[in-house]
Amino acid sequence: MGAGELGIFGKMMPQPLLSVHGLTKRYGARIGCADVSFDLWPGEVLGIVGESGSGKSTLLSCLAGHQRPDLGRIAYDGADVLTLSEAERRRLLRSDWAYVHQNPRDGLRMGVSAGGNVGERLMAVGARNYGAIRDTATDWLGRVEIAAERIDDRPSAFSGGMQQRLQIARNLVTGPRLVFMDEPTGGLDVSVQARLLDLLRGLVRDLGLSVVIVTHDLAVVRLLADRLMVMKSGRVVETGLTDQVLDDPQHAYTQLLVSSVLQV
């Protein structure tokens, strides 16, 4: 523990890992997200919740560099992300950052073996020794509970839950510090979701990851996120400690959202 709080020189970092100010994205006259600001600290898991169309996915894609915001600033580890050169930005996306898509097909190469999917990201950051790459890939398949004998199978032969775990291994193999997740448990059966949640919790804890997770599932953020941001119509309407926002919501929209969840 504490590794996530250490900077590259091994000193305590008194600053947020990701710092966002006034982020705004419009689609013509329509607001994608407006005036979003927050700090994400090392080792912190931030959940972004809201209904479809609330702007949470737009926000995530702006943060992860998939879309360019119209206004605002994003600082990562002190550096202005939006003014990075294309090469620097790509290096960041390949090494320090990871992005877990809702649909594993968007984050995996379906025609490449499971081992290849994991190894490819390692090669992208300079790994060249075949044996070492294969060993690391095998190790990571084990960490996401995929049997080593499946290493040469293609993900198309995997179940949805296995594909999602493979996508997580592919993303985490390069030791990123910041992981973006878009509805990571979205398309999965409930029983598979529980296993994935447990796996994610363990990885976040053991690797000291900072995570921004977007979901409409309040049960998922209760178990994973330290802190919540509630979005409505592109704007942040409430923020706070996860269980406080869910158990004592202050904003009318959050109260509606929380009270609308069906009890089982």
Added chain:
Amino acid sequence: MIEISNLSKSFTLHNQGSAVIPVMAGAALSVARGECVGLVGQSGAGKSTLMRMVYGNYLAAGGSILVDGLDVVTAQPREIVALRRATLGYVSQFLRVVPRVPTIEVVAEPLLVLGVPPDEARARAASLLARLNIPERLWSLSPTTFSGGEQQRVNIARGFAHGYPALLLDEPTASLDAANREVVLSLIEEAKARGAAILGIFHDEAARERVCDRLVDVTAFTPARAA
């Protein structure tokens, strides 16, 4: 260790005509190291609400709650997360866990989060589970399928796994048989002996007599309600 002053709380129900319900005003109390303070007052007087505010689970309207020097009322979420990890434990009446996670891991988790080596964390979890009479064959199963009393004991084991300097206990002996009740009371006494500050709700009067050094009646903090 826990220092509450002039604490107030109200709920605003935006979707029910924006009704504002004041539930607490002028609450004040303190708990020293090694001391156990029991909250009393009839059902609905605000005992659980007060405990939840100390834990940062409910947002206070005003006042201050110092826990080991941090004001929970104004603290940043990440400061409260850190406080809960290392300093402030909470045994609620309900166990909330990820389904399918083995009981032993559920109990060891607070230690793993603090960076205790897994073997050591599991050994501590095992000794607590054994002491609370959870049969070893259940340790590898998820507690979600356990009986109410068993879940309560898993919850207690989890709450006592790390030696928190401050502890909140909400009905820790409810739904326990005599033998297990005795174990829990000993755990509380041991926590006091090592210097933990404990704030608790005990409906069990004999338990209250035995472990509480003082009682605070929260009825004094209940604002007069318009009829």
